[in-house]
Amino acid sequence: MDIQPIQGYQSTQSSFFYQPPNDDNFYHITIQNYLWENNYDYGFYYQGYHFACKLLLHTLIVNMLNKEIYGREFDANDLKRKNTLTWDQKLKLELHLRQDLPFLQDQILNSNPNMVNMNSSEVQTKQKDSQLNDGIKLFYQAPNDNRFYHITCKILLQDYIYDYDYEFFYKQKYHVTCKSLSHTLIINILNKEIYGRN
Numbered sequence: 001m002d003i004q005p006i007q008g009y010q011s012t013q014s015s016f017f018y019q020p021p022n023d024d025n026f027y028h029i030t031i032q033n034y035l036w037e038n039n040y041d042y043g044f045y046y047q048g049y050h051f052a053c054k055l056l057l058h059t060l061i062v063n064m065l066n067k068e069i070y071g072r073e074f075d076a077n078d079l080k081r082k083n084t085l086t087w088d089q090k091l092k093l094e095l096h097l098r099q100d101l102p103f104l105q106d107q108i109l110n111s112n113p114n115m116v117n118m119n120s121s122e123v124q125t126k127q128k129d130s131q132l133n134d135g136i137k138l139f140y141q142a143p144n145d146n147r148f149y150h151i152t153c154k155i156l157l158q159d160y161i162y163d164y165d166y167e168f169f170y171k172q173k174y175h176v177t178c179k180s181l182s183h184t185l186i187i188n189i190l191n192k193e194i195y196g197r198n
Contacts, residue, residue, distance in 0.1 A: 016197065017056075017190040019183050024146045026061055026187065028054040058141050061186060062148065065139040068193040139181075148186055150179040 014031045030040070030052040040052035135154035141147070152164075153176045164177035191197045 016195060017187050019187050024183070026056045026058070026183070028056055030054075058146070058148070061190070062139050062141045064190060064194070065148075065186070069139065069189065140178075148181045148183075150181055152177045152179075 012033050016029055018027050018029050019025065020027075032050045032052065033048070034050065039054065041055045042053045044051050044053075135152055137150070137152050140149045140151045142149075153170065153174050163179065165180045166178040168176050170176050
């Protein structure tokens with residue numbers, strides 16, 4: 001990142017997401033011409049600027065992606081890279097998703113501002129069915145797995161797309177596809193969606 005020197009007492013700040021090579025950790029980096037950021041895990045000075053580095057937990061990354069991306073478009077070509085999942089990764093992913101899908105469905109349905117909360121269970125069932133007809137899309141990371149996944153859950157044969165790394169069926173009615181995302185893609189998505197940088 002190119003940082004221009006600042007004359008006078010004008011304060012500047014630039015932020016971005018970063019992942020060092022050969023490191024599974026993600027960081028939020030804030031560059032300032034003087035120290036005023038105090039919420040960081042590691043800081044250092046370089047060429048007259050303070051670099052504040054905050055380690056981001058993978059669960060936070062998943063939450064940020066779901067918040068920023070859900071309902072927004074990003075370059076779908078980035079998802080076309082095919083990843084080979086080990087049997088263990090597939091098993092863990094499916095096991096954890098099967099456990100989490102009921103909670104994730106409720107969380108998505110409850111966060112949808114277009115859904116009206118009524119006491120009638122019949123109306124709520126119709127709303128859930130309507131939401132599931134449209135499909136559920138979310139970012140997910142299974143416990144003890146460094147990979148991030150883009151998950152799509154749709155009713156069987158709703159529209160069949162082959163761009164996924166793994167698939168399984170949930171409650172015999174839903175086709176769940178899982179696309180593994182590289183850490184570089186995660187960094188690019190975060191920088192684009194949160195800071196508008198390509």
